[in-house]
Amino acid sequence: MRRQIFALFCLVVLSAGAGCTTVPVPQDAAPQRARSMTDAEARTAAQQFVSVVNTVEPVAERECRARTRGLDCDFRIVVDDRPGRPPNAFQTLDESGRPILAFTLPLIADVRNPDELAFIMSHEAAHHIEGHIARQQRTALAVGLGTAIVASVLGGDTGIVNQAGDTGARIGSRIYSKDFELEADSLGTIIAKRAGYDPVRGAAYFTRIPDPGNRFLGTHPPNAQRIETVRRVAAGL
Numbered sequence: 001m002r003r004q005i006f007a008l009f010c011l012v013v014l015s016a017g018a019g020c021t022t023v024p025v026p027q028d029a030a031p032q033r034a035r036s037m038t039d040a041e042a043r044t045a046a047q048q049f050v051s052v053v054n055t056v057e058p059v060a061e062r063e064c065r066a067r068t069r070g071l072d073c074d075f076r077i078v079v080d081d082r083p084g085r086p087p088n089a090f091q092t093l094d095e096s097g098r099p100i101l102a103f104t105l106p107l108i109a110d111v112r113n114p115d116e117l118a119f120i121m122s123h124e125a126a127h128h129i130e131g132h133i134a135r136q137q138r139t140a141l142a143v144g145l146g147t148a149i150v151a152s153v154l155g156g157d158t159g160i161v162n163q164a165g166d167t168g169a170r171i172g173s174r175i176y177s178k179d180f181e182l183e184a185d186s187l188g189t190i191i192a193k194r195a196g197y198d199p200v201r202g203a204a205y206f207t208r209i210p211d212p213g214n215r216f217l218g219t220h221p222p223n224a225q226r227i228e229t230v231r232r233v234a235a236g237l
Contacts (some may be wrong), residue, residue: 017163045108052117052197053077059195060125061181063187067129072098075125080104087209089120091127099128111205119202123188130187132180178221185226189233203230 045163057075064073076094094098101124111117127133137164189199204224 043108048114048117049108052114052121052124056118056121056191056195060122061201062192063127063191064129075099075101077101079108091124093133101125114200115198115202115207118197119188119192119199121193121203122195123184125191126184126187127180130180130183132184136180171222181221182207182226182229186233189230190237192235199230200234203227
């Protein structure tokens, strides 16, 4: 049944001229049972997805080109069809450095209105425009190298030095994660607004997902802080 609904979803997406493919994305979320969808619900969700893609993508690409120099701004928006995936969206890069925005089927089914989907899409595009992947990699490399050097100076053997470097890199990759999320929320608010959507209404999606709280080295800030960021930026537009 799930494969039939995905096939129906792709049929609607492809008929509208958008791509419907599977993309390899980071394995950073626990599997979760997806909500079952009827054919009618799948068609409605697909049509909403296509409409938001066609509206948000050109605005995101325009903002990308206006704010960056030499960055690939040709977004490829895809559907992540892997079984058991939770509601989630990812920003990643393909082998050539082209930005990919990937959305799982459960997320596409879970959003309650176009504003939520548009805000999430704008948020993911903002991660690329702000260069978060490269910035995170540089921080991870610097911290990992630093901890490895300290371990070596303290007389650690090769195994200990390598372990210290790996641990440092993992910590380094999380140092600015919360800041990156808030940056993407801010720019995502601008993109969604300029695409004709209500980012404050879109950020209501945060009220329905688990709150990560304010954990040390957590990857995401508290949901309330994210909603407040969207409201503040939207008020100034």
